[in-house]
Amino acid sequence: MEYKLTPPSRSINYTKTAVAFANGQGGCLVFGVEDQTLRVVGIAEDKVFTVMDSISDAIVNSCEPLIIPDITMHDVNGKTVIVAEIAPGLQRPYHIKSLGQEQGTFVRVAGTTRQADQPTIRELAIEGSNRSFDQVQCLGLSVTEKDIEALCASLTKTAKNNAEDPAKVKTVTEKQLLQWGVLAEQDGQLVPTNAYAILTGNTAVRSVVQCGVFKGTTKAVFVDRREFTGTPQELIEESYQYVLRNIHMGARFKGVYRQDVYEIPPDAIRELIVNAIVHRSYIDHSSIQIAIYDDRLEITSPGRLPLGQTIERMKQGYSKIRNEALASAFEYMGYIEHWGSGILRVLQEVRDAGLPEPEFLGGDTDLRINIYRNGSETGSDDGIVTGLRRDSLSDDGIVTGLRRDSLSDDGIAEETTSKTSAAPNAAIAVVPSQKERILDALRKNASISISDAIRILGVQERQAQRILKSLVEEGSAVKIGAARATRYAEAKKRTELHE
Helix, strand or coil: CEEECCCCCCCHHHHHHHHHHHHCCCEEEEECECCCCCCECCCCHHHHHHHHHHHHHHHHHHEECCCCCEEEEEEECCEEEEEEEECCCCCCCCEEHHHHHHHHEEEEECCEEEECCHHHHHHHHHHHCCCCHHHCECCCCCCCHHHHHHHHHHHHHHHHHHCCCHHHCCCCCHHHHHHHCCEEEECCEEEEEHHHHHHCCCCCCCCEEEEEEEECCCCCEEEEEEEEECCHHHHHHHHHHHHHHCCCEEEEEECCEEEEEECCCHHHHHHHHHHHHHHCCCCCCCCEEEEECCCEEEEEEECCCCCCCCHHHHHCCCCCCCCHHHHHHHHHHCCCCCCCHHHHHHHHHHHHCCCCCCEEEECCCEEEEEEECCCCCCCECCECECCCECCCECCCCCECCCCCEEECCCCCEEECCCHHHCCCCCCCCCCCCHHHHHHHHHHHCCCECHHHHHHHHCCCHHHHHHHHHHHHHHCCEEEECCHHHCEEEEHHHHHHHHC
């Protein structure tokens, strides 16, 4: 919505806003209302129809492709107000004819009309052609049969690693890559698309995640920073582990048993990182930024929201895919479950952790999501909760008090603690093995899920799956259900139920 006291003498002062509305989510130009105060002045009755005609002519004659406004008049407190409604356009990018596409394309940014930069114009052109950037041929990049086989093997390996039953995972084929749009055919030859470059970590399409830890609540003073490049799988894992290393780890006690708890749910962190990588704009050469402040985790994904998507609709579970080929590959690899469910899961997990609802900002040039940290010590019905604290080494070897897990030979994390960071007032407790902690949870609950196991152990999903699988194979636990509905129960309890 933009307000004008009267139609400006130079029509470009409002036709560029009409262009911006057509390039975005649509909007209304309201004439007869003072912008700053919203005081209704109205349009003189003897000039209403003349003004309506001049507004319509200016927009129709000045904009390209054609924009036809819906112009109506309304009575507000006895005064006549003119409203020109502009619908979201489908033939993007729209621009002012006299200025040309490069100088005359405008978009809305934070409620104001701004000239679009080249990446935004390219993004608009892709939207207007009803194509997905990642399915467009990657110019200057070639592919061989060996390259295709390597990518198929990589995607298949990731899918099996993420699957609860690897035997059910079908191997990716060249035909599948064509169907997704990772490859395309041109003159009888297979050519790589931008999605191929992204999935293989090729620098032909820039894909970078910048991570940093900052002192305070601004970027004025940084403590540590890293920049990650590579395949999406590598970016997800490296940035995810970076965040876990740099947020607090607490411990909840049930009797003599300790349950490690991250201050921010790990599943929510991973989901937001995956969401940023699969849905970002790759036309925009900016990096995904993950910033850890004293009060929050902030994840910024480059690119305006896709046509038809808004922050409110996103929070309601509505999904709008920007990168069709990547989304298909991510779904196959197990990073995406059901379209639109990821943000809903994040909201639920953060709520369950007792944290404030995540904050969604922007959408005009990028999307920023904040999860606020709980810096205070909290109590629990389960027993004593230690203050959230750090107790291991950071990446550069500087002692920051962050906890670190080391992997044993079989890949299952064994708990180790830095000698330099023992909390002076920490409660002394017997710390059972990870299997014992899961068995204790199984004894006290009818059943538990993978997410429950992750929270109990403070490990990644894959490690939690290995531990549960091991308990099932030993006969200590049984698996109930399949896929995401899978739960685990104590074997004895399951037998009693059947009896």
